[in-house]
Amino acid sequence: MSIKGPNQPTTYATKILSLVKQRLGIMSNVRDAYLTARIEAVLRSLTFERGITIDEDDMNIAMLIVDLSAWHYENVSNKAMSNDLRLRLNNILTKSTGGEG
Numbered sequence: 001m002s003i004k005g006p007n008q009p010t011t012y013a014t015k016i017l018s019l020v021k022q023r024l025g026i027m028s029n030v031r032d033a034y035l036t037a038r039i040e041a042v043l044r045s046l047t048f049e050r051g052i053t054i055d056e057d058d059m060n061i062a063m064l065i066v067d068l069s070a071w072h073y074e075n076v077s078n079k080a081m082s083n084d085l086r087l088r089l090n091n092i093l094t095k096s097t098g099g100e101g
Contacts, residue, residue, distance in 0.1 A: 012043070013039045016039050016065055017036055019063075020035055020038075020069045021035065024070050035069070038072050050096075051093075053096055060088075064092055067088075
C-alpha cells in the first residue's frame with residue numbers, strides 16, 4: 001500500500017470510505033473529503049507509527065480501519081476507546097510485529 005499526498009487519497013481509502021459512511025449512517029457526499037482524510041490518518045498511524053503492515057485483502061484489518069476512522073470522527077469529547085476496539089488493535093499489532101496474538 002502506498003500512501004499518497006493529502007489531496008490524493010489511496011484507492012484503498014476510497015474503498016474504505018463507503019464502509020465508514022455506512023457505519024456512521026451517512027448517505028450524502030458532503031463529508032467525503034473529511035472522512036477520507038480521517039481514513040488516511042488512520043492508515044498512516046497504523047503503518048508508520050505502529051508498524052502494522054496493511055493487507056488490503058484482510059477484512060479484519062479493513063473493519064479495524066473502518067471502526068477506528070468512525071471512532072475518530074465521533075470522538076469529539078476525547079472519550080476512551082472501547083475495550084473491543086482497543087483489543088482488536090492490540091491483536092493486529094501483535095500479529096503484525098511477529099507475536100502469536
